[in-house]
Amino acid sequence: MAAQKMTLAKGINAGLRAAMEADPKVLLMGEDVGKLGGVFRITEGLQKDFGEDRVVDTPLAESGIVGTAIGLAMRGYRPVVEIQFDGFIYPAFDQIVSQLAKMHARSRGALRLPIVIRVPFGGGIGAVEHHSESNEAYFAHTAGLRVVACSDPADAYWMIQQAISSDDPVMFYEPKRRYHERAEVDLDPQAGSILGLHDARVVHEGTQVTLLAYGPTVKTCLQAADAAAQEGISLQVVDLRSLSPLDTETIDRVVQGTGRAIVVHEASTFLGMGSEIAAHIQQECFHHLEAPVLRVGGYNIPYPPSRFEEEFLPGLDRILDAVDRSLAY
Amino acid sequence: MTEIRDVAVHHETVVPQAQQDITDGGPDMVQFVDGEGTRLERTAANTPYAEIVEALTPEDGRSMYRDLVLVRRLDAEGHALQRQGELGLWPSLLGQEAAQVGAGRAMRAQDFAFPGYREHGVAWCRGIEPEQLLALFRGVDNGGWSPSELNYHLYTIVIGNQMLHATGYAMGMQRDGVVGTGDEDRDAAVMAFTGDGGTAQGDFNESLVFAGVANAPLVIFVQNNQWAISEPNYKQFRVPPYQRAQGFGFPGIRVDGNDVLAVYAVTKAALDNARAGQGPTLIEAFTYRLGAHTTSDDPTKYRSAAEVDIWREKDPIKRMRGFLSQKGYADDAFYESVDREADELAVRVRTACQNMPEPSQERMFDEIYVDPHPVVEREKAQFMEYQAGFETQEAR
Ligand SMILES: Cc1ncc(C[n+]2csc(CCOP(=O)(O)OP(=O)(O)O)c2C)c(N)n1
Ligand SMILES: [Mg+2]
Numbered sequence: 001m002a003a004q005k006m007t008l009a010k011g012i013n014a015g016l017r018a019a020m021e022a023d024p025k026v027l028l029m030g031e032d033v034g035k036l037g038g039v040f041r042i043t044e045g046l047q048k049d050f051g052e053d054r055v056v057d058t059p060l061a062e063s064g065i066v067g068t069a070i071g072l073a074m075r076g077y078r079p080v081v082e083i084q085f086d087g088f089i090y091p092a093f094d095q096i097v098s099q100l101a102k103m104h105a106r107s108r109g110a111l112r113l114p115i116v117i118r119v120p121f122g123g124g125i126g127a128v129e130h131h132s133e134s135n136e137a138y139f140a141h142t143a144g145l146r147v148v149a150c151s152d153p154a155d156a157y158w159m160i161q162q163a164i165s166s167d168d169p170v171m172f173y174e175p176k177r178r179y180h181e182r183a184e185v186d187l188d189p190q191a192g193s194i195l196g197l198h199d200a201r202v203v204h205e206g207t208q209v210t211l212l213a214y215g216p217t218v219k220t221c222l223q224a225a226d227a228a229a230q231e232g233i234s235l236q237v238v239d240l241r242s243l244s245p246l247d248t249e250t251i252d253r254v255v256q257g258t259g260r261a262i263v264v265h266e267a268s269t270f271l272g273m274g275s276e277i278a279a280h281i282q283q284e285c286f287h288h289l290e291a292p293v294l295r296v297g298g299y300n301i302p303y304p305p306s307r308f309e310e311e312f313l314p315g316l317d318r319i320l321d322a323v324d325r326s327l328a329y
Numbered sequence: 330m331t332e333i334r335d336v337a338v339h340h341e342t343v344v345p346q347a348q349q350d351i352t353d354g355g356p357d358m359v360q361f362v363d364g365e366g367t368r369l370e371r372t373a374a375n376t377p378y379a380e381i382v383e384a385l386t387p388e389d390g391r392s393m394y395r396d397l398v399l400v401r402r403l404d405a406e407g408h409a410l411q412r413q414g415e416l417g418l419w420p421s422l423l424g425q426e427a428a429q430v431g432a433g434r435a436m437r438a439q440d441f442a443f444p445g446y447r448e449h450g451v452a453w454c455r456g457i458e459p460e461q462l463l464a465l466f467r468g469v470d471n472g473g474w475s476p477s478e479l480n481y482h483l484y485t486i487v488i489g490n491q492m493l494h495a496t497g498y499a500m501g502m503q504r505d506g507v508v509g510t511g512d513e514d515r516d517a518a519v520m521a522f523t524g525d526g527g528t529a530q531g532d533f534n535e536s537l538v539f540a541g542v543a544n545a546p547l548v549i550f551v552q553n554n555q556w557a558i559s560e561p562n563y564k565q566f567r568v569p570p571y572q573r574a575q576g577f578g579f580p581g582i583r584v585d586g587n588d589v590l591a592v593y594a595v596t597k598a599a600l601d602n603a604r605a606g607q608g609p610t611l612i613e614a615f616t617y618r619l620g621a622h623t624t625s626d627d628p629t630k631y632r633s634a635a636e637v638d639i640w641r642e643k644d645p646i647k648r649m650r651g652f653l654s655q656k657g658y659a660d661d662a663f664y665e666s667v668d669r670e671a672d673e674l675a676v677r678v679r680t681a682c683q684n685m686p687e688p689s690q691e692r693m694f695d696e697i698y699v700d701p702h703p704v705v706e707r708e709k710a711q712f713m714e715y716q717a718g719f720e721t722q723e724a725r
Contacts, residue, residue: 053504059542064493064535071497074476075505091531098487099494106471107483109696143705144697167699245703 003186009179011156012042012118014187016080018157019164020050023078026164029056029065030082030118038082040120040179062092066117070099073113080164086121087130093138100169101144116163120176121149122216122266123313126306133303134215134267139171140244140276147244148197149173151218154185155241162197170197173243175216200247202254206236209260209326212251212277214240217264217314224319233323243273251277252284259290260326264314269297291329294322351555351562352639354615357571359595360585364643366651378594385590387658393589394649394659395667396430400450401646402671403459406678407449407466411624415682416466420447424587424619427645428552430454431592432520432614435600439507439517441480443495445488447552448522455481459674460681469688488523489530492549495521496536499545499603508546509606518546518603520596526557528570537577537611546603548596549574549611552586554618559631574611586616587645590652617643690716 006014020026028043028050034057037044047055058065062083069079083089089096096117103111123132140147146168150156156174163170186193195201203218204225211221218239225235238254240246255261261281263274274295281293296314304312354360359374361382371379404422411419422429425447433454436442444451449462456479464470465484472483485491499519502508507517527533528551540547551570555562566573574581584595592614599610617640621628628637653659694709 059535059538061531061535061538063532064496064539067490067493067532067535068497068500068539071494071499072501072504073497074482074494075498075501077501077504094487095490095493095532099485099490102471104699105697107476108470108472109699110472110475110477112699146698248703 003184005182006153006157006185007180007182008150008153008156008175009040009042011153011185012150012160012174013044013046014185015157015160016043016046017049019080019161020046020054023164025076026078026080027054027056027072028080028082029058029069031058031060031065031084033057033082039084040176042118042120042174042179043082062088062090063095066092066095066100066115069115070095070103070113073115074111078114078116078164080116080118082118083120085131086119086133086135089117089119089135092117096139096145096169096171097142101142104168105144112167113169114164114167115169116160116166116172117169118160118172118174120174120179122175122177123303123306123309124177124216126309128306129303132306132309134265134298136171136173136243137267137272140273145169145171145244146198146242147171147173148242149175149215150241151175151178151213151215151239152181153183154193155239157185157187158194159197159241166197173215177216178219181219195241198242198245198247200241200250201239202236202250203239204235204237206234206258208234208236208258209262209323210236210238210254210258211262211264211319212238212240213264214243214273215266217266220315221264221319224316224323227316228320228323233327235323240273246277246280248280248284251281255281255285256288259288260329261289262294262296262319262322262326264296264319266298266313268300269295270300272297291326294326296322352636352643354583354585358583358585358615359591360588361590361594362588362648362652364648366648366653366655368652368656375591378591378598381594381597382590385593387653387656390590390649390653390656390658391663393430393434393593394646394653395670396434396450396453397426397589397646397649398667398671399674400426400430400453402675403453403462403678404449406675407463408620408624410463410679410682411466416463417468418466418623418625420623421618421620422447422449424617424640424645425552425554425614426450427589427649428586428592428614428616431589432522432550432596432612435593435596436520437517437600438480439515440520440600440604441482441495441498441517442520442522443482443491443498444484444522445491445524445527446484446486447524448484451522452481455479457481459678460685463678463682464685467682467685469685488527489532489536492521492523492527492530492533492536493539495519496540496543496545496547499540499547500543502546503543508604511605516604518548518600520548520550520600522550522552524557525551525553525555525562525570526560526565527551528573529565537574537609540609541578544606544608546606547609548599548603549609550596551611551613552616553613554586554616556618556622556628556632558622558626559628561632569613571611571613577611579609579611581611581613583613583615586614587643587648589645589649
């Protein structure tokens with residue numbers, strides 16, 4: 001199969017289609033995912049081709065969606081749930097944390113819940129309240145779940161399929177402001193470029209400082225690397241891809257190489273992913289560090305009204321400022 | 330301001346639940362035997378189920394009685410084991426035996442049940458070994474059995490969560506083509522159990538929405554035992570649960586939860602409908618929790634002894650025994666043999682509890698994920714190494 005240029009949104013759509021074709025037990029569930037194809041059109045055309053029993057327009061109740069998905073999974077199905085926006089996952093928090101994450105353990109392995117929960121996340125689209133959040137850390141903190149985030153069309157296409165074929169529950173974070181970014185996707189399953197679901201990837205080589213990012217901030221970090229290069233500073237950029245488990249082997253290797261690390265995410269920094277990553281690095285790479293691990297992220301306030309988001313979100317300037325601070329040590 | 334006063338006046342026209350008699354289920358309640366076990370005449374409420382009861386044989390009646398007695402003894406043993414420090418907690422089903430045995434016996438092997446945490450009687454009917462029930466309350470396991478073996482899900486402690494799992498499972502049965510085919514041995518349905526307090530949960534109400542919309546083969550079985558720990562019905566709802574079903578688009582039935590024949594008949598009818606593809610039913614079994622909420626509770630703080638006494642008179646076992654005796658279906662020799670069996674069961678449960686092996690500590694790291702997980706594996710290895718350190722010290 002040849003490579004195709006497609007958007008990140010189309011990558012997920014094509015990945016869902018491939019998974020549904022491969023396994024009749026794969027179901028899509030969510031609000032408006034049928035005729036409309038979801039508010040972001042990620043499931044566009046799938047109900048027409050797979051029918052209403054496999055692409056299910058559910059009642060508007062998130063706990064109900066995840067709770068019934070658990071029942072369907074117990075019956076042998078592989079539900080892929082769409083949460084319409086990040087900020088609307090909280091009604092399902094109880095089902096995810098109390099049931100989805102724990103069922104395999106509490107049944108001592110007798111039950112498997114191969115459920116994927118897709119969450120369009122992050123800001124930068126000028127949306128109203130509750131439509132721009134980054135709540136991945138809540139779920140990364142929860143044992144029993146796997147948490148991943150894609151950042152480009154190729155990962156979108158392959159990672160969604162890998163998430164669906166995982167027998168564990170997977171929280172699948174989609175950077176909504178990158179939905180329309182285009183890139184080449186190699187559709188050949190033998191392609192050497194396909195990584196495991198939980199592998200991090202060095203997306204830009206560099207020698208002086210390592211930027212660790214995931215989801216929407218990967219692109220911001222790549223832009224920062226380009227800008228820094230013009231000033232003669234060499235930044236390495238790593239797309240973490242998996243937030244739980246973290247690919248600590250790759251993290252250790254790259255940070256031991258540069259001796260300087262900055263974690264960049266949209267979520268508030270206090271007890272965000274950056275906290276865990278910084279703690280890990282200081283423990284495992286202590287003698288290699290030339291500077292403290294820095295974090296650039298959302299401020300520790302509720303996501304502000306959209307007129308403030310340019311300043312709230314970690315942009316080029318804040319990343320480059322952190323790079324300067326790191327290099328000053 | 331006038332508008333607000335109008336609303337207040339309107340509300341006063343609704344009879345507050347607090348003023349209703351919680352010992353009387355009212356005329357809608359399906360009942361077949363009275364407090365003494367006398368078979369009642371047909372009423373508007375029980376007529377639709379009369380044929381099911383009439384089809385029961387004396388042997389069925391004896392077998393139901395046996396279940397009631399054995400389940401009560403199993404429960405008493407659980408309570409005693411907690412008091413002796415063998416279990417951390419025990420939620421007693423005392424008083425609810427008929428509701429659980431009636432419902433459990435109405436199920437077929439291919440049906441699937443989702444219990445709360447008090448459904449020891451349903452578990453018994455599904456064939457769960459009594460000692461398997463103890464593991465959770467002894468703290469050696471969060472489950473205790475494999476749900477798919479006997480189509481009985483693990484106990485769910487977060488009130489209401491299981492209602493949605495049951496609904497989803499029923500939606501899966503629809504997709505599997507085991508609903509409404511007319512094949513008695515294949516068509517299947519799901520039962521979801523919760524309590525009166527559980528009906529206030531969002532998940533409970535969402536399950537009614539989802540089941541109604543999907544027309545899922547689901548029987549929602551609410552054991553209204555009048556209390557949610559210390560809170561009475563009138564603090565949970567303004568309209569009794571069985572009346573709520575209509576608003577979700579399917580029938581709701583109140584049944585005398587202390588009348589095992591009535592519970593069996595109503596549940597069987599609801600399951601038959603569900604298997605036939607006619608959608609959900611909500612059953613409210615009107616019953617009473619004679620004991621404390623759990624072994625940690627002190628009900629004297631919130632309810633009167635007089636209320637408990639009234640309900641003691643409605644004892645489900647006494648009623649079934651009265652029925653069997655009046656009909657001449659059982660004699661003293663039978664009752665004595667059941668009591669002996671109960672004694673044997675008690676010994677078996679006690680011995681199994683005391684002999685339950687202590688779990689190896691590293692087991693806590695097992696089966697967290699299906700696929701290998703580096704964090705769990707690393708911590709398990711570290712833990713075992715740490716433990717081994719003590720062992721070598723001891724060996725010295
Ligand atoms: C979500 C949730 N909140 C609180 C509790 C604590 N709790 C355990 S049982 C119970 C009362 C339940 O009452 P009811 O539904 O009537 O069932 P019953 O105990 O009477 O069988 C409460 C509040 C819980 N287990 N789950
Ligand atoms: Mg109750």
